[in-house]
Amino acid sequence: MKIIVPVKRVIDYNVKPRVKADGTGVDLANVKMSMNPFDEIAIEEAIRLKEKGVATEVVVVSIGPAKAQDTLRTALAMGADRAILIETDEAVEPLGVAKLLTKVAEEEQPGLVILGKQAIDDDSNQTGQMLAALLGWAQGTFASKVEVEGDSVNVTREVDGGLETVRLTLPAIVTADLRLNEPRYASLPNIMKAKAKPLAKKTPADFGVDIAPRLETIKVAEPPQRQAGVKVGSVDELVEKLKALGVSA
Amino acid sequence: MKTLVWVEHEGGELKDATLNAVTAAAKLGEVHLIVAGSTIGGVADAATKIAGVGKVHVADDAAYDHALAENVAPLIVDLMGHHDAFLAPATTTGKNIAPRVAALLDVMQISDILSVEGADTFTRPIYAGNAIATVKTKDAKLVITVRGTAFEKAAAEGGAGVIEAVSSTGDKAISSFVGAEIAESERPELTSAKIIVSGGRALKDAETFEQVIFPLADKLGAAIGASRAAVDAGYVPNDFQVGQTGKIVAPEVYIAVGISGAIQHLAGMKDSKTIIAINKDEDAPIFQVADIGLVGDLYTVVPELLEKL
Ligand SMILES: Cc1cc2nc3c(=O)[nH]c(=O)nc-3n(C[C@H](O)[C@H](O)[C@H](O)COP(=O)(O)OP(=O)(O)OC[C@H]3O[C@@H](n4cnc5c(N)ncnc54)[C@H](O)[C@@H]3O)c2cc1C
Numbered sequence: 001m002k003i004i005v006p007v008k009r010v011i012d013y014n015v016k017p018r019v020k021a022d023g024t025g026v027d028l029a030n031v032k033m034s035m036n037p038f039d040e041i042a043i044e045e046a047i048r049l050k051e052k053g054v055a056t057e058v059v060v061v062s063i064g065p066a067k068a069q070d071t072l073r074t075a076l077a078m079g080a081d082r083a084i085l086i087e088t089d090e091a092v093e094p095l096g097v098a099k100l101l102t103k104v105a106e107e108e109q110p111g112l113v114i115l116g117k118q119a120i121d122d123d124s125n126q127t128g129q130m131l132a133a134l135l136g137w138a139q140g141t142f143a144s145k146v147e148v149e150g151d152s153v154n155v156t157r158e159v160d161g162g163l164e165t166v167r168l169t170l171p172a173i174v175t176a177d178l179r180l181n182e183p184r185y186a187s188l189p190n191i192m193k194a195k196a197k198p199l200a201k202k203t204p205a206d207f208g209v210d211i212a213p214r215l216e217t218i219k220v221a222e223p224p225q226r227q228a229g230v231k232v233g234s235v236d237e238l239v240e241k242l243k244a245l246g247v248s249a
Numbered sequence: 250m251k252t253l254v255w256v257e258h259e260g261g262e263l264k265d266a267t268l269n270a271v272t273a274a275a276k277l278g279e280v281h282l283i284v285a286g287s288t289i290g291g292v293a294d295a296a297t298k299i300a301g302v303g304k305v306h307v308a309d310d311a312a313y314d315h316a317l318a319e320n321v322a323p324l325i326v327d328l329m330g331h332h333d334a335f336l337a338p339a340t341t342t343g344k345n346i347a348p349r350v351a352a353l354l355d356v357m358q359i360s361d362i363l364s365v366e367g368a369d370t371f372t373r374p375i376y377a378g379n380a381i382a383t384v385k386t387k388d389a390k391l392v393i394t395v396r397g398t399a400f401e402k403a404a405a406e407g408g409a410g411v412i413e414a415v416s417s418t419g420d421k422a423i424s425s426f427v428g429a430e431i432a433e434s435e436r437p438e439l440t441s442a443k444i445i446v447s448g449g450r451a452l453k454d455a456e457t458f459e460q461v462i463f464p465l466a467d468k469l470g471a472a473i474g475a476s477r478a479a480v481d482a483g484y485v486p487n488d489f490q491v492g493q494t495g496k497i498v499a500p501e502v503y504i505a506v507g508i509s510g511a512i513q514h515l516a517g518m519k520d521s522k523t524i525i526a527i528n529k530d531e532d533a534p535i536f537q538v539a540d541i542g543l544v545g546d547l548y549t550v551v552p553e554l555l556e557k558l
Contacts, residue, residue, distance in 0.1 A: 017376040095357045124360045129348035138424040141345045158487045159341040165427040214357035218383040229540035235553040238543050249468045249558045
């Protein structure tokens, strides 16, 4: 079984994003960029399935600028077998990404596509579900456990009330939540080896799908800022403040 | 505009998150609802009573139990033949279903809206809430998820909705429900609690978390939350996590105990009315958003607090 893992290059999660003064977006010039953390978890899961003998090949795909190659190389260094870059400088929305990935999946015929549940830049949480819809496949979103059994997969999902397990017919879509696994770091020898792994370059035009944006961003603003309040010196003072707020036993 | 709102329910009870989504929908136009599942008579009746609702579409079929997206999405798509907008609460159920509906309708979903600025224009958080985008859609139909904390709840009583049975789109037979571990708790629900006591990595282990945080929460009648670090380390289950990728909360009072205040955590709680932080590091970022801060060791502060409250 082949597994496809789509990955996105995003602002590093340790960086505090700054809104541009002209209100057109978030300033990404000279900002550290990394792989979306949920995508790292998705790759780790795919590699583990390969190590267990469940999967035979892990293919990573990124839709983004030329720089997204770095993200793909990271994925290859972690243990993915080959990469596909669909290069574009335009921002592609989840619907457009899902349409491109649909074409890739039709070509590659994977048994599973594992994605991150959301990207930490636009926080949309849509791509996996949309891809599942377009392919007509089942979806196991917000996964904290994935067990392939024959021609189906059991996915344990993190839901608002706790955990839920669903059984999906393969091929299927899984989106990774935080506790699915702890992704490995790529070792230096593997980073060197990754340079020789195949990376195919395509463009959206090669797939003949319409990825024109449907949403227009009118402006991007700072959220209302909270002011730091007071520090109290003792528990007694805290109790007083709490009582003033109506908080007491 | 005719809107269709997803009614979230569990164990025969209508979930509150539905009411916030109804308020958002009412800003766009007429509000109709969809209730799907088996033995949903009680939920459908409760739905008709929500203030301002029109038709309550009821799809009675076990295929819709547990809101399996594969089965539910085609039902919504059918109903969208005569509705202009689909709105779901941004719960794990809404987030699972809505994008599947959007893609089937060839619509770009607008996730987690904070406000309705016009018939096609909305605000939504991006970058863990560090920026707010105003977006305008070009799509003919709308698919939206609604952030609960950004909209008041519609009144649960006073409405006179009319039930209309809709025919089932059936079981697509590609997914099935196996089981769930849903914790039963006497405590208030995290997303609707007035007071939340949250614990972080500093709580050491599950036992300590329980010994230190639980009594304080119970004394105050509060819900219990946690940082990702506390959940990852197994102190408490996943459904306690507050943050960018956990639950979004905005209680009257949020008490953060031994939580540093990473942007991913702040994303989930910085709209709380009053934030109180207890942390032994006076430079912890949580103090930058806290209204009231106490620098100190939680292992002496919390027991003392418990005694004096
Ligand atoms: C993709 C992604 C998504 C994430 N999503 C979330 C999310 O949804 N929610 C979330 O919370 N995090 C999330 N995180 C994790 C986040 O970045 C932080 O790692 C996490 O919030 C830290 O948890 P913490 O504050 O409990 O731990 P720490 O940062 O380790 O802080 C512990 C704090 O306890 C204090 N302390 C220690 N001992 C004591 C004591 N005895 N008395 C008083 N204070 C003490 C310390 O001073 C410190 O400030 C996410 C991260 C990533 C990469």
